[in-house]
Amino acid sequence: MSDNLNTRSIGARFQQTPAKAALERLQKLFTPRNLGGLLVSLGRLGVLIGVSYAILFPLLAKIATSFMAEIDIFDKTVHWIPKHFTLDNYRNAIKYMKYPSAFVNSLALTLGLSLLQLASCTVVGYGFARFDWRGREVLFAAVLFTLVVPPQMIMIPLYLNYRYFDFFGLAKEMQLNLLGTYWPLVLMASTATGVKNGLFVYIMRQYFRGMSRDLEEAAYIDGAGVFRTFFSVMLPSAVPAMVVVFLFAFVWQWNDYFFVNIFAGNRHLLPNALAQLTGEYSRDLTVAGTEHVMRAYGSLLNNAGSLLLIAPLVTLYIVLQRYFIESVERTGLVG
Amino acid sequence: MKARLSLMIVLTVIVACASVSMAYDYDNLDFGGKTITFLYYDPNNPLDADVVAEAEELFNFKFEMQVVDWDSYTEMAMARLLSGDSDYDVWMMGHPHFVQLVSNNAVLAVDEMLPADHFDYLDPSIIERINKLKMDGKTYAFHSWIPVLNDMVFWVFNKDIFERDGLPDPYELYDKGEWTWDKVEEIALMATKDTDNDGEIDQYGIGEMRTLFTLIPNGARTVDLVDGQFVFAFNQPEALEAINLVYRWRTLLKVSQGTWDIREFLAGTRAMTGVISWQFWTLMGTELNYGVVPLPKGPNATKYVFPTDKVCMFYLPANAKEPEKLIALVNYIAPSAEWHEMTMFDQWIPWWVRDEKSAQIMMEGIENWEGEFDIMEGTLTIPLDPVFNGEKSAAAYIDEIYPQIQSQIDDLFKQ
Structure with missing residues (x-):
């Protein structure tokens, strides 16, 4: 009996034309339930493409124009692909930014500051998460408040603080001028007050709060002190959040011009070199007047310079993409 | 008769030259090796590097150009003033910066420090700008590096x-x-x-x-x-x-x-x-x-x-030490009236326009400019x-x- 059935169904299958089979498959695919899901997916795809386009458009436009000759900018028929492809913008940007030395200096500074920020924000975050002390909530609100304060607003006090540095009021008679050195940046990074450090403290605090207390309590019962518990038990478990903090710190510190210009404006670092790019280039020209570099060429040069500035970051992101996304997910920064 | 006329001309030229040098006592201008910081908002240094180098040697100072972006200029100037770092500063700034700083008493009024004939050697458009930027009858701006045409x-x-x-x-x-x-x-x-x-x-x-x-x-x-x-x-x-x-x-x-x-x-x-x-x-x-x-x-x-958008000038901070000397230095370094005229009429206008009529209209704009600008433009x-x-x-x-x-x-x- 079952043999008959199998033979019949196989025979029926063989009798179907390819068009009929395709139709059947489509019918199965477009059930009302599937159709709803498909529409949602399409909508989501549309939103993702739209958002990606909005984010990537400026970058793609910069990449396209960085390979253009000046004449291409004014050619209405040139939209994305240059008619006069050139690498001159990059050559000039590398030459006038003194890119290799600026790169090495920036890399050393950024790595150092990022590690310091990571260390300080982790300790501070742990303190906020695990210890009860008077004024904790108020101070934490102040930490969050630093995220919304524009840097210009704190520029004067910061400048004065490091112009007459008295070890945070501890040695008032010994005032040092730290401007023009890396010390203000190092001190800010070491005390969790560097670029966007409020956010990093928040991330670490949230992560530590989400960790089970059992581990800590077990360590305390085994006789470990606060530091031992922190270094041997809590830190190894907080690696995902630390990776996020380190990557964010690196990216923001790398791109920071504001603080670098105030405290170390005389140092040969990439953001300073980019800011002075057209100025350096114009010094080689002999045209009189205040506008030595034609604005159009200045924008091409700046586009190439900006891309050279972010190139290491893009490379870093491509190499560490997996860790970056995983860490962001694990720390609960995304929904 | 001819010889007498030649002598008269030579004497007139000598007297004229002497009056130029009388305006500022360049012979005794010595900053004792101090660093003089020019605070500016644009990385393109508009000052002639050769003239600056010559001035450094003649007047015994070290030139420093500190660049700060337009939006942070006021804060940086104020920070330098409050820290006392600005005593040998020269501020090159736009009128929105000036308005904010002068209302905080951060800019020095220079009426008493300008030589009587200071204005005799300035481009007329600079004099217009200086007068338009007077506050409570006091003069603060005293020179400019930008020809007025730049912002017209x-x-x-x-x-x-x-x-x-x-x-x-x-x-x-x-x-x-x-x-x-x-x-x-x-x-x-x-x-x-x-x-x-x-x-x-x-x-x-x-x-x-x-x-x-x-x-x-x-x-x-x-x-x-x-x-x-x-x-x-x-x-x-x-x-x-x-x-x-x-x-x-x-x-x-x-x-x-x-x-x-x-x-x-x-x-x-x-x-x-x-x-x-x-x-x-x-x-x-x-x-x-x-x-x-x-x-x-x-x-x-x-x-x-022919209004101008921005008005950018030289100023001194309120705590300037030896302001007379700094004004003299700026006068030496800043482009001359002839340079302003040559730059606008012989370079920019011929480069910028496509026909004679446009050039004529631009020249009229420069010649007829009477300081038409809105002090609140870019400020408020x-x-x-x-x-x-x-x-x-x-x-x-x-x-x-x-x-x-x-x-x-x-x-x-x-x-």
Whole structure:
């Protein structure tokens, strides 16, 4: 009996034309339930493409124009692909930014500051998460408040603080001028007050709060002190959040011009070199007047310079993409 | 007789030269090896490097150019002043920075320090600028490195569009004194069209319209000085007309559409647009066939005006040590009146324009400039979008925001 059935169904299958089979498959695919899901997916795809386009458009436009000759900018028929492809913008940007030395200096500074920020924000975050002390909530609100304060607003006090540095009021008679050195940046990074450090403290605090207390309590019962518990038990478990903090710190510190210009404006670092790019280039020209570099060429040069500035970051992101996304997910920064 | 005449000429030249050097005592100018910091907002150093190097050697100082971006300039200047680092500073700044700093007593009044003949050797446009920037009758600005033409505002038109669409010649209208808002509106209406018949407007009469292009040409300004106090003046009829014109062209008639960087005009899809002179550096690199005229005059105007957008000058901080010496140094380093004239008339204008008439109009602009600029331009942000979008009438909206803006002005000038 079952043999008959199998033979019949196989025979029926063989009798179907390819068009009929395709139709059947489509019918199965477009059930009302599937159709709803498909529409949602399409909508989501549309939103993702739209958002990606909005984010990537400026970058793609910069990449396209960085390979253009000046004449291409004014050619209405040139939209994305240059008619006069050139690498001159990059050559000039590398030459006038003194890119290799600026790169090495920036890399050393950024790595150092990022590690310091990571260390300080982790300790501070742990303190906020695990210890009860008077004024904790108020101070934490102040930490969050630093995220919304524009840097210009704190520029004067910061400048004065490091112009007459008295070890945070501890040695008032010994005032040092730290401007023009890396010390203000190092001190800010070491005390969790560097670029966007409020956010990093928040991330670490949230992560530590989400960790089970059992581990800590077990360590305390085994006789470990606060530091031992922190270094041997809590830190190894907080690696995902630390990776996020380190990557964010690196990216923001790398791109920071504001603080670098105030405290170390005389140092040969990439953001300073980019800011002075057209100025350096114009010094080689002999045209009189205040506008030595034609604005159009200045924008091409700046586009190439900006891309050279972010190139290491893009490379870093491509190499560490997996860790970056995983860490962001694990720390609960995304929904 | 001839010999006597020659002797007279030689003596006259010697006396003239002597009077130049008498203005400043360069022989005794010595800074004792101090570092003099020029605080500036643009990485393109506009000062002649050779002259600076020569001055460093002659006057025994170390030149330092500290660049800070435009938006942080005021804070940096204030920070340097409060820290005491600015005692040998020279501030090269725009008028919005000056307004904020002077109201905080951060800028030095230099009336007592300027030699009697200081103004004899300055370009006339610099003297106009110095006078316009006086506060409470005191002089603060004393020199400039930028020729006035750099920030002058003009109106450009695309000659090819005008020829193709048979539009009236702006040069003729200008010569007849008829280059007015009404005429420009007529032209803009004719020029705004769908050129490829796809049902969408792709050519507009005018690029982006701003009050920068309408206020001064109608005799209006943002603030009036009444009994020594700055008073918000957007409720005056001439200012309301100027604001309404922007609304009319942008929203009501839809003949104006564009962005501040005139990219649409550069792309050949706008018949006319207002430009600030530094935008000619971009225009000159294009293939566009354009002409230059003044901003069209409003019904309240009696003549064409050529307003400037920004006014950038040299100043000294309030705690300047040896200010007389610093002024003398700046006078030595800053470009001469001859340089200003040569740069504008022999270089920029020939580079920037496409025909003689445009050059003539630009020259008229420079020669007739009487310090027309709005001290609040770039200093105070007045959100006029509800008017421009047609949500509220200009008069009603200005009445609504008047107390708020006036209190901002009071805060700014500490009055």
